[in-house]
Amino acid sequence: MDLKNNFSKITKSISESASNVVQKSNELIEVSSLNGEISNEEKKKNMIYIAIGKVVYNSFINKAELSEEIRHKCEAILEHDEQIKIIMDKIINVKRVKKCPNCGVDMNISINFCPDCGVMQKLIEDDNTL
Ligand SMILES: [Zn+2]
Numbered sequence: 001m002d003l004k005n006n007f008s009k010i011t012k013s014i015s016e017s018a019s020n021v022v023q024k025s026n027e028l029i030e031v032s033s034l035n036g037e038i039s040n041e042e043k044k045k046n047m048i049y050i051a052i053g054k055v056v057y058n059s060f061i062n063k064a065e066l067s068e069e070i071r072h073k074c075e076a077i078l079e080h081d082e083q084i085k086i087i088m089d090k091i092i093n094v095k096r097v098k099k100c101p102n103c104g105v106d107m108n109i110s111i112n113f114c115p116d117c118g119v120m121q122k123l124i125e126d127d128n129t130l
Helices: 002-061 068-095
Strands: 097-099 106-108
Touching: 002 068, 068 097
Parallel strands: none
Antiparallel strands: 097 106
């Protein structure tokens, strides 16, 4: 009698634990899915921040009156554009290929006239000293 009672208590406790595990696991799945929704909303917010930044940057380019803080940030973008140009020149030197500024065709950096459209190319210094 007592043994049967204990056994029934144990099985009840096991089935309660199992049910708790299922409940916890469902809870985790739901929380993780809701966290995913939050992260999607955050991504959408960040895209809007970037869009706002581009509007402000365009007004900087168009010489609008801006606060000093915003002007400094816009000037930092210009510095990064300069860095990008320098890196692109390095790529040209590594690949020894340049793009025609007129038609976009690739050609060897030593060619002075585009073989496709005939436009004269900006002379890029050959860096053989390295
Ligand atoms: Zn061309």
